[in-house]
Amino acid sequence: MRTPPKSGLAVSAMLVALTGCGLLGTGGTTSGADADGKVTITLAGPNQWNSSGSSFGPAWEALVDSFEKREPGIEVKTQVLPLDGFSQTITTQLAAGTAPELVFNQPPHKAHEVHALDEELQKPNPYVPGNQRWIDVFRKDYFGPGVSKALSKESGKLEYIPFNLVAIGLFYNKDAFAKAGIDQPPATWEDFRSACTKLKDAGFDPVALDKGGLAAGWTWESVSTQLIDKYFDDWNHFDATGKPGKAPTVTEKSMSKAIKEGTLTTKTPEVAEALKLYKEFFDCGTPNWTGVADGGATVGYRDFVTGRAAMSWGTDFAVEALKTDAKFQLGTMPFPTITKASSPLSSDAPARYGASIGGTSYMIPSTVKDEKYAAAVKFLQYMSSPAIKPWLDATGGLPAVEGVEPSAETAGLLEGEWGKPFRVNALPGGPEGTSFRDVFDGYLLGKRSLDEELTDLAKWWERGIEAGIKKNAWGDEDWAK
Numbered sequence: 001m002r003t004p005p006k007s008g009l010a011v012s013a014m015l016v017a018l019t020g021c022g023l024l025g026t027g028g029t030t031s032g033a034d035a036d037g038k039v040t041i042t043l044a045g046p047n048q049w050n051s052s053g054s055s056f057g058p059a060w061e062a063l064v065d066s067f068e069k070r071e072p073g074i075e076v077k078t079q080v081l082p083l084d085g086f087s088q089t090i091t092t093q094l095a096a097g098t099a100p101e102l103v104f105n106q107p108p109h110k111a112h113e114v115h116a117l118d119e120e121l122q123k124p125n126p127y128v129p130g131n132q133r134w135i136d137v138f139r140k141d142y143f144g145p146g147v148s149k150a151l152s153k154e155s156g157k158l159e160y161i162p163f164n165l166v167a168i169g170l171f172y173n174k175d176a177f178a179k180a181g182i183d184q185p186p187a188t189w190e191d192f193r194s195a196c197t198k199l200k201d202a203g204f205d206p207v208a209l210d211k212g213g214l215a216a217g218w219t220w221e222s223v224s225t226q227l228i229d230k231y232f233d234d235w236n237h238f239d240a241t242g243k244p245g246k247a248p249t250v251t252e253k254s255m256s257k258a259i260k261e262g263t264l265t266t267k268t269p270e271v272a273e274a275l276k277l278y279k280e281f282f283d284c285g286t287p288n289w290t291g292v293a294d295g296g297a298t299v300g301y302r303d304f305v306t307g308r309a310a311m312s313w314g315t316d317f318a319v320e321a322l323k324t325d326a327k328f329q330l331g332t333m334p335f336p337t338i339t340k341a342s343s344p345l346s347s348d349a350p351a352r353y354g355a356s357i358g359g360t361s362y363m364i365p366s367t368v369k370d371e372k373y374a375a376a377v378k379f380l381q382y383m384s385s386p387a388i389k390p391w392l393d394a395t396g397g398l399p400a401v402e403g404v405e406p407s408a409e410t411a412g413l414l415e416g417e418w419g420k421p422f423r424v425n426a427l428p429g430g431p432e433g434t435s436f437r438d439v440f441d442g443y444l445l446g447k448r449s450l451d452e453e454l455t456d457l458a459k460w461w462e463r464g465i466e467a468g469i470k471k472n473a474w475g476d477e478d479w480a481k
Helices: 058-070 086-096 174-179 189-201 214-227 229-235 252-260 269-283 301-305 316-325 370-382 386-395 436-444 450-471
Strands: 039-046 074-081 102-104 168-173 205-208 309-315 330-333 361-363
Touching: 039 086, 039 370, 058 074, 058 370, 058 386, 074 086, 074 370, 086 102, 102 370, 168 174, 174 189, 189 205, 189 269, 205 301, 214 229, 214 269, 214 309, 214 436, 229 252, 252 450, 269 436, 269 450, 301 309, 301 316, 309 316, 316 330, 316 386, 436 450
Parallel strands: 039 074, 039 102, 205 309
Antiparallel strands: 102 361, 168 309, 168 330
16 A cells, blocks of 8 residues: 655656766776876766756865865766666666766666675774774664665665765744744644644745645655554554564554454544544645645745745755745754644654655665775765765755764754654555545545545555555465455
8 A cells, every 4th residue: 555755866767868978987897096096986876956967066066075185096076967867877887887986876776786885884984083893883773784774675785875864844934933923843733733823823824835745645644653653562463574573663564454454444533533633734734735836855845935834844855955045044843743632532652754764875886896996985984974064064964874963954854753763654545656635635625524535545445455465465364365
């Protein structure tokens, strides 16, 4: 069944011609120094911070310059690949052995096409004073041999280095809050209700919304996971691999079992309650949101940066653009916690979402050898040291390493319990590939009653369960029959 999207870089896998100038890699079988005695390496990937086709931005260039000053025998070049084709470009280059020395990690590839870094990670990072093992500099909850999400599904090894983390949350206009008499970001749902009233009275749309699917997914996830947290033990039947056991977060398979066996239905009280609060959030948003252009990494971008709306869903990758376009002080905050004061069905479980390593990460193709390999490793080590702090501050990036604090603008995305993953997967929408807007728009827009939405949702769940059982080959298990 389809669950709301986690944050990360959304890309298209359109084909890109590799014969054109500037798209072929510089790595291949090259392994030594250039004619001038320098070792030149190239880093190739998409631009996640601005619209430039030639640079990741001034902060990135300054970071590269600082590395080159530290390592005068190494030159680092940046190759910006188009968003609509970088995945196919890198996949093809890796298969052909023509990829440059450092490539973005998300494109599909085979394990043998890149260097496993497990052995390197057991050696000291020379850019971190006192470090004995490079692996120890990372935040262990997000990256390391014990984090399944960080491992290659094919080899089970660590094959890339994260430069940052990715997280979502609510951005807010500090000036609008001050004008509305709101002293602190709303921490609870009651606070949120009060803030919405004050912001409307002060002439603001409380929340920026648009016709994209991010707000629909992230809001449903944030509301429903809080209300059903109480069922963590009751529904937790399978571990992360799908075998009988427990998982840190109740898995899709466990949720499917609960629905198939009737333990969880749309008549479960928390489902209707989640829908009510979900609609309440949207009722605090841009009135004509279905006609507002998709804002990308920041929901309702134009309404938010122009000051019309006071809050907006977004990711840390949106910060550089927001700091350029918004003419107000910017802050971030977790989604508000639904307490018993807000809903009798609350278990007072805090709002959680969690950061992840789905941000900026790079790996070394297996064709890179000798001096170029050593230079690429050094750059990855530098990118996991305190030296990255100015770049993270400029871009709003969240640190993947210990001892580096997040920037002031994005600190709220990791604040308290919000920075930890939720314990129960969100209540589902429809089958995989179904838009959350298809499932919920009629209700959110007031065109369907709550009872009608619950009836329709039961049908969506039934279709989604059967599709999930078939896709994941669970049909032979007793619960799925």
